[in-house]
Amino acid sequence: MQTNVLEYLENAVQKAPNKLAYSDGTVHLTFKDVSQRSLAIGTFLIDRRHINEPVLIFMKRSPETITAYYGTIYAGSYYVPIDEEMPSIRMSLIIETVKPKAMICDRKTAEVAEQMNFEGTIYLYDDIVSTEVNLHAIEAVRKRVIDIDPIYVVFTSGSTGVPKGVVACHRSVIDYIDQLSEILNVSEDTVFGNQTPLYLDACLKELFPTLKHTATAYIIPKQLFMFPVKLIEFMNLHKINTVCWVVSALTIISSLKAFDKVIPEHLKTVAFGSEVFPVKQFNLWKKTLPEARFINLYGPTEATGMSTFYEADRFFEEDEIIPIGKAFKNTDVMLITEDNQLAEPGEIGEICIRGTSVTMGYYGAFDKTNTVFVQNPLNPHFLETIYKTGDIGRKDPDGNLYFVSRKDHQIKHMGHRIELGEIEMNANRIEGIHSACCIYDKKTEKINLFYDGTTESKEVLKHLKAALPRYMVPTRIHPIAKMPLTANGKIDRVYLKSLIENGEV
Amino acid sequence: MKELIEILKGLHPDVDFENTTTLIDDQILDSFDIITLITEIDSVFDVQIPAEEIVPERFNSAKALYELIEELLEDN
Numbered sequence: 001m002q003t004n005v006l007e008y009l010e011n012a013v014q015k016a017p018n019k020l021a022y023s024d025g026t027v028h029l030t031f032k033d034v035s036q037r038s039l040a041i042g043t044f045l046i047d048r049r050h051i052n053e054p055v056l057i058f059m060k061r062s063p064e065t066i067t068a069y070y071g072t073i074y075a076g077s078y079y080v081p082i083d084e085e086m087p088s089i090r091m092s093l094i095i096e097t098v099k100p101k102a103m104i105c106d107r108k109t110a111e112v113a114e115q116m117n118f119e120g121t122i123y124l125y126d127d128i129v130s131t132e133v134n135l136h137a138i139e140a141v142r143k144r145v146i147d148i149d150p151i152y153v154v155f156t157s158g159s160t161g162v163p164k165g166v167v168a169c170h171r172s173v174i175d176y177i178d179q180l181s182e183i184l185n186v187s188e189d190t191v192f193g194n195q196t197p198l199y200l201d202a203c204l205k206e207l208f209p210t211l212k213h214t215a216t217a218y219i220i221p222k223q224l225f226m227f228p229v230k231l232i233e234f235m236n237l238h239k240i241n242t243v244c245w246v247v248s249a250l251t252i253i254s255s256l257k258a259f260d261k262v263i264p265e266h267l268k269t270v271a272f273g274s275e276v277f278p279v280k281q282f283n284l285w286k287k288t289l290p291e292a293r294f295i296n297l298y299g300p301t302e303a304t305g306m307s308t309f310y311e312a313d314r315f316f317e318e319d320e321i322i323p324i325g326k327a328f329k330n331t332d333v334m335l336i337t338e339d340n341q342l343a344e345p346g347e348i349g350e351i352c353i354r355g356t357s358v359t360m361g362y363y364g365a366f367d368k369t370n371t372v373f374v375q376n377p378l379n380p381h382f383l384e385t386i387y388k389t390g391d392i393g394r395k396d397p398d399g400n401l402y403f404v405s406r407k408d409h410q411i412k413h414m415g416h417r418i419e420l421g422e423i424e425m426n427a428n429r430i431e432g433i434h435s436a437c438c439i440y441d442k443k444t445e446k447i448n449l450f451y452d453g454t455t456e457s458k459e460v461l462k463h464l465k466a467a468l469p470r471y472m473v474p475t476r477i478h479p480i481a482k483m484p485l486t487a488n489g490k491i492d493r494v495y496l497k498s499l500i501e502n503g504e505v
Numbered sequence: 506m507k508e509l510i511e512i513l514k515g516l517h518p519d520v521d522f523e524n525t526t527t528l529i530d531d532q533i534l535d536s537f538d539i540i541t542l543i544t545e546i547d548s549v550f551d552v553q554i555p556a557e558e559i560v561p562e563r564f565n566s567a568k569a570l571y572e573l574i575e576e577l578l579e580d581n
Contacts, residue, residue, distance in 0.1 A: 223529070226536040226564075229556050252536060256543065258556040414537065458518050470535060 003147040005170050006073055008177075008211035009035055016188070016214040022063035024219040025234065029063045031214065034070065037129050041071025042138055044123070044131040045102065051141060054080045054153060054363075056095070056103035056120075058113055061198050061219060064125060066207060068104050069152070069198075076141040078150040080165070081199035084109060087467050092117050093162055094155055097364050104128070147171040153363045154201050156301050157410075157419045157472075165363035166201070166301045175356040176304040177208040179328040183295065183309050184242060184269055190215035191266070193240035195225065195249045201301045205244040205271070225249055228258035235264045244271040244297070246415025251277075254284045263288055273297035273306065274415040276403070279316045286315055298324035298403065301417075302372070302387045304357040307331050308401055323400040324393070331355035333401065334386070335393055340377040343395070348404055351393045352376075354386045411440045413447060416471045423449065423474060426467045430455055435483040437491045438474065441500050448505075449474035450496050452483045478505045506571050512545045513567055526566040534564060542570075552577040 002008075009031070012021070017032040029037070045055065055072045057079050059065040065081075072079040080098050082091050101120040105113050113122050147170040155163040184190075186209045194217055196202035206217040218238050224231040231253065234240075250272055253259070270285065270292055277296065286294060299307035310325025327333040334342060335349030343349030354376060361369030376384040392404040409420040420438040427436035432455035439448045451460065457477045464473050478499075484492040499505045513522045516538050520528075528534045534542075542564075543554050552574055554563075563573045 223532075223561075226529070226534070226539045227559055227561060230560065252540065256540075256556050256559055258559075261556045462519060470537065 002174055003170060004073075004142065004145060005151060005173050005177075005208060006038075006070065006142075008208055009038065009070060012211045012214045019214055020216050021210060021214075022066055022217050022219065023238075024062050024221060025238070027063050029067070031211075034063075034067055034211075036133070037064070037067035038070035038074055039133040039135070039138060040129055040131040041068055041104070041125075042074025042141075043134045044128040045072065045075035045077060046137045046141055047131075047134070048102070048121075050102045051076045052149075053077050053102075054098045054100045056098070056100040056118075057081045058083070058091075058103055058109045059106045059125060060084065060108065061222065062106075063219060064106070064129075065198050067129070068125060069207075072104075073151050074138055074141070076145050076149070078152050078167070080153045080155075083197060083199040084112065085197065085469060086199075087469060088116070089467055090155075090163060090469070094165070097162075097165055098153060145170075147174070148360075150360060152201075154199065154301060157417055157422050164365060164368060167360040167363050168201070168304050169360060172304045172357050172359055173204065173208065175330055176204065176306070176328075177212060179330060180205060180306060181209045181212055183328070184209070184244070184271060185293075186213045186215055186242070188214045190242050190269075191238065191240050192217040193235055193238075193243045194219045195243065195245040201305050202244075202246075202274075204305050225252060228253045228256050229261050232258055232262045232264050236262070236266065239266045240264070241266045242269040242271075243267065244273075246274045247272050247277045248275065248414045250285060251281045254281045254288075259284070259288045267292055269293050269295070271295040271297050273299075274417075275412040277322055279318055279320060279322070282312065282322065283315050286312075296322050296324055298401075300353070300387070300389050300391075302359050302361075302389070303331070303353045303355070304359055307353050307355075307357065308333055310400065321402055323396070323402050325400055328357070331357055334378075335395060335401075336377065336388075342378065345395050345397050345399075348392050348394045350407060351389045351391045351401070351403075352386045353389065354384070358385060358387045409438075411447075413440065413445065414471050416469075418447075418472050420447075423447065423464070423468060423472055426464060427451055427460065429467075430460060430463045433460070435491070437483065437493065437496060439493060439496050439500060441476075441497075443501075446476050447472070447474040448476040448478060448496075448500055450478050450480050450483070450505075452480050476505075506567070508549055509546075509567055509571050509574065512542065512549065515545075516541060522567040526568075528567075529561040529565045539564065546574060550574050550578065552581065 012031045013035040021031045021034050022029050055077045057068045069079045103122050106125050150167045150169050153165040153167050155165045192206040194206040210217040294312040296310040297306040308324045310323045332354040334352045336352050337343050337349045361373045372388045376386045390407040394402050423438045424436050433451050433453035436451040484495045
C-alpha cells in the first residue's frame with residue numbers, strides 16, 4: 001500500500017525519466033529533473049536539520065516551486081506556501097501562526113522576505129538546488145515518516161480576520177488523487193493546463209496526478225487569463241487537453257467572445273468548481289466543445305480538495321442549477337439537519353464530510369478546529385470525526401447534491417472563498433471609521449462595503465487595497481450617516497441588503 | 506479621453522493614467538480590471554471590443570486603449 005506521496009514521483013522517474021513533467025512555457029522540467037531537484041533540496045534541508053517542521057516556500061508561480069514542495073516532503077517536513085499576491089499583513093499572520101525556522105525564496109522574493117517579521121533562515125532556491133544528493137540521509141528520514149504525517153499547511157480566509165492553516169497528510173492526499181484521477185480519466189496522454197495559484201490546495205489536481213500517470217502539466221502564466229485569445233493560442237500550442245479551473249477563468253473566455261476567433265482544439269476534459277457556473281456561459285462552452293466532458297467539482301480545503309463530482313453531459317435550461325453531484329469513492333457526504341438528523345430528499349441540511357480525505361484541522365488553532373471537525377452526531381458509539389463545511393445543500397430524489405447557500409457570511413467570489421468578516425475587520429481598522437459592514441450582492445456579483453465615519457471613500461479604498469488581496473477589495477463603497485442596527489444591537493444586514501436591491505445606494 | 510480616464514480612475518484612483526504606458530507590463534491592471542473596463546467601455550462609448558483586440562498592446566496605456574475605442578467607433 002502506498003504510504004507516501006513521493007512514491008508517485010519515484011515511480012514516474014522510473015517509467016518516463018525524460019518526459020516533460022512541468023512547464024510554464026519558459027522553464028521545462030522532466031521527471032528526472034523534478035526528482036533530482038527535489039532530492040537535492042531534501043538533502044539540504046535534512047543536512048540543516050529542518051526535519052519534521054514547517055518550511056515556508058515563498059517563490060513565484062513556476063515549476064521550480066513545485067520541486068521546493070517535494071524537496072520539503074523529502075526532508076520529512078511540510079511546506080507552507082506564501083505568495084507575492086498575498087498582502088503583507090496576511091503573510092505576517094501566517095509566519096506568526098506557523099513560526100517556521102526555514103524559508104525558501106527565489107531571488108526576487110528574497111528581497112521582500114528580508115523586510116518581513118521572519119526570524120528563521122532564508123535559503124535561496126538557486127543556492128540549494130544543486131546540493132549533492134545524499135540518498136542515505138533521504139532513506140533514513142523516509143523510514144521514520146508515516147502516512148498520517150503532514151505534507152502541507154495551506155491557508156484559507158478566516159472569519160475573525162486571522163487566516164486558517166489547513167494541515168493535510170500523505171494518506172488524505174493519496175486518497176484524493178487516486179479518486180480524482182479516475183474521475184478525470186487521467187493517463188499518460190493527459191496534458192494539464194494549470195490555472196490556480198500554487199499556494200492553494202487547488203493545484204493538487206495537477207501536481208500529483210501528473211506524477212501518478214506520467215502526464216504533463218503546463219502552468220499557464222497568469223497574465224494570459226486577461227487575454228483570452230492569447231490564452232487559447234497557448235493551450236493549442238501545447239496541446240492542453242485537460243483543465244480544472246475556477247468558473248470565472250472559463251467565463252472570461254466565453255463572455256469576451258474569444259470563441260468567435262479561436263477554439264481550444266485539443267481540450268477534452270473541462271473540470272470546474274469553486275462557484276456556480278452561470279448556465280448561459282456553460283451552454284456556450286458545451287456548444288463550442290460538443291465532444292468534451294464537463295465535470296462540476298465541489299469540496300472544501302478541509303477535506304483535501306474536492307469531495308463531490310457531477311458530469312454535466314447535457315445542456316441546461318436557464319432556470320436550472322448544475323448539481324454538485326455525488327461523493328467521490330471512499331468519501332461520504334452527509335446532509336445533516338439542525339436537529340442532527342440525516343436530511344430527507346428535498347430537505348436542506350449542512351454538508352458534512354466523512355472519510356480519509358478529512359484533513360487534520362487548523363494549524364495552531366484547536367479551538368477553531370474543534371468547532372468544525374467534530375464527532376459524527378449520528379454515531380454515539382466510537383470516535384469518528386467529520387468535517388462540517390458550513391455549506392447548506394439539498395439532495396434530489398436521484399441522490400444528486402445541490403449547493404444552496406453558506407451558513408455564515410462566507411462567500412464565493414471569482415472562485416475565491418471569502419469571509420466578509422475579514423474585509424469588515426480590515427475596514428474597521430481604518431482611522432475615522434466607526435463601523436463597517438460588507439454585503440455581497442449576488443445579482444451583480446459585487447462586494448458592497450457600508451461604513452459610517454469621517455474617512456473619504458477614496459481613502460477607504462486605498463487602505464483596503466493595501467491590506468487585502470485584490471479579489472477581496474469591495475467594488476462598491478457606500479458611506480452612510482449611521483449604521484442601522486437590529487433590535488439586539490447587531491448590524492442590520494437585511495436592511496443594508498434591501499438598500500442595494502432597491503437601488504437606493 | 507476624459508471619460509476613459511474616469512473609468513480607469515474608478516478602478517485605481519492612485520494611478521497616473523495620463524502618463525503610464527506599462528499598465529499591463531507592470532501588472533497595474535489585472536483580469537478583474539480588464540473585464541470591468543470592457544463592460545464599462547461598452548456602456549459609456551457603446552463599443553464592443555472584439556476578442557482579437559483584447560491584447561496587452563491595447564491595454565498598456567490609456568492612450569492606446571482610447572485609440573482602439575476611436576478605431577472601433579469609426580468602423581461603426
